[in-house]
Amino acid sequence: MAYQVATPAFSGPFEVLLQLILRERVEIHDISIARITDAFLAEIEQAAECDLETATEFLLIAATLVEMKAKRLLPSESVVDLDDELDAVSERDLLLARLLECNTFRDASRTLRRMFEDAARSRARTVGVTEERWLMLAPVLLGGVSPADVRAACLRAAAPGIEPRVDTTHITPISLTVGDAVAELIEALSDQQQATFRRLTEGIDDRLELVVRFLAVLELVKQGLADVQQAITFGDIVISWTGSDDAEVRQAAMAGVDVYEG
């Protein structure tokens, strides 16, 4: 019911560099600097909260890469300045170390996500005491409650998404988020391997719903999970599954598709 806007997960310059190195399978000095810059700029543009500090980080990394590349391109002198070389090595090691750390916590966070999701399937009874006779017996009902808790409770009571009674008659309801649609598509495509967009959206005539599904297809392509072909303009769009059939990999892919939370 609630609108959810899916935006790409913004997870830092290391993440972007990691993507470039691991996914695109190129050596750092083989990437054109323009491509790196494009990728960084694209990332910055998409980032919901990009501050000066973040931009600076990106610049720093880009500059480091430029420097590394420049060194690489220069004709190698027979006499190499040892200091320069050491600098280059330690720079690289530092970058490598940070990339490794980034990679480690990214994987750890995906496992956390899975644990959260598994745990969410089982909900705790937090009802507490319901019978009035017991409630009247309790020494302090407000034990440990602070003014801030009261404020939080009031905001919670009024917060969106808690109960479905918002008056939504003035907006067109979207029953499906891009995230949902991606999950649906992954399910369908990994099963059928190939399908046309027309077939995947059979029976759907709401335009918004179609758009949501189309965005989901683009998201899959971006995640490297699908290929799209269209033989002629306005022809059928054929979507082929290129992702893994491993459920874990698919879940990891889902973690990349994110609903941004303020």
Added chain:
Amino acid sequence: MSGPGDPAAPRRSSLAAALEAVLLLADEPVSPQVLAAVVGASAEEVRGACDALAAEYESHRRGFVLARVAGGYRYQTAPDQDLYVERFVRDGHSGRLSAAALETLAVVAYKQPVSRQQVAEIRGVNVDGVIRTLQRRGYIDEIARLPGPGQAVLYGTTRQFLEHLGLDSLDELPPLEQFVPDPDAVETMERRLRVVPSIDAAHPDGPAGDEP
């Protein structure tokens, strides 16, 4: 924690398990009609399954019973465990306000004077029982009545409420907006907290603003 149980275990109806799960989370009696809609069975089937469950718990002398209260079902402690339950509650291990009850109290605190109906609109659930408890425990009280037919009671918080929170006056309650994350959320919450227009009209100087 999860997983299929031991295969030799007796086949329990999946309806019973679904009802157990739903009722475990219910903080007020749930009617057979609501249960039926949730688990996808008829109210008749639900009633049968609930009664069977209640009988099963009783014959196994469990510590809880499935009681039929106010036209619905809810879990309660078995009467023969009163001794332990009383100790548990008296020692302050439980009996704090549930999150739901605290929300009701908070809405009253910030929106007072406010009617039961208005609180229910904001919370999205019936709050009669909670309001009664809060009033009997001295945290809220009747502070005015709406004019016009029906004369709905308007509630506000009490001195005792302030004392328990260590506050001198309501002005010391942290302002709602200061802590709100982003403009979108503020707007949504504002909209949700806005009292329904029809009531507003009947109550011009009422709790429409944000002032506590």
Added chain:
Amino acid sequence: MSGPGDPAAPRRSSLAAALEAVLLLADEPVSPQVLAAVVGASAEEVRGACDALAAEYESHRRGFVLARVAGGYRYQTAPDQDLYVERFVRDGHSGRLSAAALETLAVVAYKQPVSRQQVAEIRGVNVDGVIRTLQRRGYIDEIARLPGPGQAVLYGTTRQFLEHLGLDSLDELPPLEQFVPDPDAVETMERRLRVVPSIDAAHPDGPAGDEP
């Protein structure tokens, strides 16, 4: 009615029934020590009885489970009833954490106590906003302060974090080593970052197709 329950039904210990009653009223995980004091048994006996109850519920495929979480026991719905439960509660569970927030949470979970500055260094971005979100959600909190000027706040995960992950303690987090890239991956990254111009000649300016 003898119910479809266990064949060896009737003889249940009164300890089990007392625990069932008390746990029904608990609004957070209750430690074996507290349970022991309330029901008048040893913590050891309580643990044994709770584990037996949990096994019994599971083998009978009840709609609820007795889970061990954050150092205590509590009733939860059985994971396989999530469909019905979802339909019934419809609460704010949908607010998934963003990938950025989740990665920050992972850093805090594994590195705690850790300062904002340290987290930012690892993540390579300013994390102020995300830290605030995580704190507001109740997953992390200030747990100490660095000595010396400035007294930077050190963050750690909360009990609620454990509860939401369904963990008994932080020891149950999968070891971080498990996520460290394997030597092959490290080597690949290393090679791709290499600047030493030794194989320059063999490697003109083209895409490196031969990389693994």
